[in-house]
Amino acid sequence: MNKLNIVVVGGGTAGWMSALALLKLKKNTLATLTVIESQRIGSVGVGEATIPTIKAFHQALGIDEQAFIRATNATYKLGIQFENWGPSPYIHPFGEYGKSIAGIDFHQVLKHHVNNSPSQNIDDYSLPIALCKLNKFSPNTTYQEHSFAYAYHLDAKKYAVFLQQQCQALGAVHISDTVSDISHHANGHIQSVTLSNGKSITGDLFIDCTGFKSLLLRPQKEVTFENWQHWLPSDTAIPFATPTQNTADIRPYTRSIAHDYGWRWEIPLASRTGNGYIFSSQYLSEEQARKNILHEFPKLKPEDLRPSITFKTGRYSHNWKNNVVAIGLSAGFLEPLESTSIYLIQAAIMNLVELLPEVISTTQPEPLVQELEFNLRMNREWETVRDFLILHYKCANLSSSPFWEYCKHMDIPATLAKKIALYKSSGSILENIDEIFLQPSWLAVFNGQNVESTQGNIRISALPKNKVSDMINHLYHSIQVSAQQTPDYAATLLQTHNNLK
Ligand SMILES: Cc1cc2nc3c(=O)[nH]c(=O)nc-3n(C[C@H](O)[C@H](O)[C@H](O)COP(=O)(O)OP(=O)(O)OC[C@H]3O[C@@H](n4cnc5c(N)ncnc54)[C@H](O)[C@@H]3O)c2cc1C
Structure with a gap:
């Protein structure tokens, strides 16, 4: 039986979740598993609310729940409370x-x-x-x-470290460097990636977990970005943390609070509360957004607010192209209104684990049947989550601003x-x-x-x-x-x- 050399580029949540799943669930198929991560670029550092499917993922990988919860300052989550979206607050329960x-x-x-x-x-x-x-x-x-069912709120950075430790114990090769160049075979497959120290890393299959850069997938021929911003018009997030005063104040749900130009999240961890203010830059300037946050949280100072993260909602036409499979933000983005990005990572990983071929030929002219099936399944995943998110915007009971007026009247x-x-x-x-x-x-x-x-x-x-x-x-x-x-x-x-x- 052939064994594959798999290279994961990226060491955020997607990179380490993918690496651990492959190491645990496909160990007979793997020759080597290498994870390349750039300390210089770093990871997005958000993504802390999950849905219950993460429990099944952890179970499949043999992750001990209590060890995970302690290592990531996690709390339990029974749903999401939506405030200002309807006539009164409501909970989406699991x-x-x-x-x-x-x-x-x-x-x-x-x-x-x-x-x-x-x-x-x-x-x-x-x-x-x-x-x-x-x-x-x-x-x-x-x-x-x-x-x-229940899910968790977790500290994203600690989660990546927790997964990394397990990957390294299972023999993952970890390279801390930046990919600066990519070499291709004649049929478009990636032959190797070159690091900034000049070393080349070859592989049979490359998992692109490089976040919004989508370093390996995006340049592949025929891959295009399908933009869904006309349906989900928010495009900027300003994350910030607030202290947890007392354990009794920690609630078993995420909060999503609509405001005039988007919404904000509150994710209660054991150590702190993760917050983020999401808005559309077409309707609100970043300067005004920062003022709005400081007005609502008078104890915060301007420097407590993190740099903004801008995003384009949509997904790439192919999540698997040639010998590149994109998992995580490199495959597309849907805002965290229903905490679905980690779920989409998990869905991609489980589909890959199921469909991973024994041989990936660099001379094959046609796409593999597994590649076609993977893209079909992932497209369905993206689109069903997309529709559910649009429902919130389209049917929100707000008409307080041109932003919400747009949402009310937009096509769906x-x-x-x-x-x-x-x-x-x-x-x-x-x-x-x-x-x-x-x-x-x-x-x-x-x-x-x-x-x-x-x-x-x-x-x-x-x-x-x-x-x-x-x-x-x-x-x-x-x-x-x-x-x-x-x-x-x-x-x-x-x-x-x-x-x-
Ligand atoms: C504002 C916001 C809020 C979110 N909230 C949630 C949430 O509540 N729930 C949820 O499920 N998801 C959420 N997400 C999504 C979640 O953050 C991501 O799905 C998750 O963190 C995975 O990110 P990633 O690993 O794909 O990318 P990243 O975390 O950005 O990791 C990219 C990795 O690639 C590496 N890299 C990049 N370029 C190179 C290079 N040239 N060479 C080597 N390495 C490179 C980086 O160093 C890094 O290690 C949110 C996202 C945003 C933007």
Whole structure:
């Protein structure tokens, strides 16, 4: 069996996640795995909120949860609280609302039975939302009747170090230098990369994890950037940190707070809170954005705000081209409104692990079937996440500025328009099997941002009224009791991070 020499260029989150996954899951296929990282260029240093899929990724790689949490100052995350996006704050939880009854979605049943229900608010039928509101959570608590998932908030720099240590223990070759040149074979495959010290590194497959530079993928023939800024108009972020005063103030959710020209995030870690102010430079100057932050956070000084990060929303037409696979920011970018970039890294890695060929020929004229399949799958991933993010902007209940006026009136992709139209007309949510955001996620945003459905499932009226009311009542009370009986989140964090106050 042939073995591959794989070169990962980039040592940010994407580079080290890719390296560790290949070392752990493809060790029989690897001859060598080299990671080249430029200290001079550094990594983007943000990317701290995740979604629950990261847990499965860690499990697949045999990562110990407690070791990971301690090493990265991580906290648990049960969802995202959106503020100012709808008439009142709402939480997008990592779990279902209620339970379907006789095959009819719970939200449709509740709508029909509002007058006989203990609460008309669908949020009261979600255990993760109840836990967020009461600030309760322990990963060790199990519930007989309810299930939901959780994710983490993590320190991005510490996460990269944590992964790097494991890669090096497994024999990864680590080169700390900058790639200054690239040599190609006649068919466009990369033959080698040259470092600034003059040394060349050859490889069969190159993983481009060079961040926004997209150093290896972008120059490949036929690769173009598909720009989605007309749908997601924010283009600048100013990150900053604020201290965590008290463990009791740490919440088990990310906050996303809309403002006149975009939104800002709050990601509570065990050691600090990561913040970022995202806006569209077409509508707001950076100078004014900095003033706005200092006005909202009067204890901060101008020098506490990090340099701005500018980004272009969209993705490259191919994420795999010839013997280059781009993973992370080098493949495209979608803003962190739903914490999806690390998920997209994970999806790319798992697809690569599954599709990695035994031989990568430098004379083959046609793309590999694996390359075509990878691009098909990743394009679908990018587009389904894109549509979900656009929904937030398009249906936001803000018209406070020309920015939000633009969002309200902008055209949207046909795939999203279909989803909204179907929900409005029937209460049904179109769900594709390979989509990362399933029905409860869409429902959270529709409901939270006042997108109303006019008609319910016609089979509802045939359900026995009393029986349905009993079931709704039971669900409601069991969720409230389960939430009350769960340990305080602060106690869980104190137990996990014994250095907290
Ligand atoms: C404002 C903002 C907020 C974000 N928030 C979230 C979030 O909450 N959740 C989430 O999931 N994602 C988030 N992301 C995305 C997340 O930050 C990235 O997906 C993640 O950090 C991976 O980045 P990366 O490894 O692709 O790139 P980087 O971190 O930029 O790493 C690039 C690496 O390539 C190296 N490199 C570059 N050029 C060369 C060269 N010539 N030679 C050698 N090495 C080179 C660099 O030194 C570095 O090591 C956010 C992104 C932004 C911009």
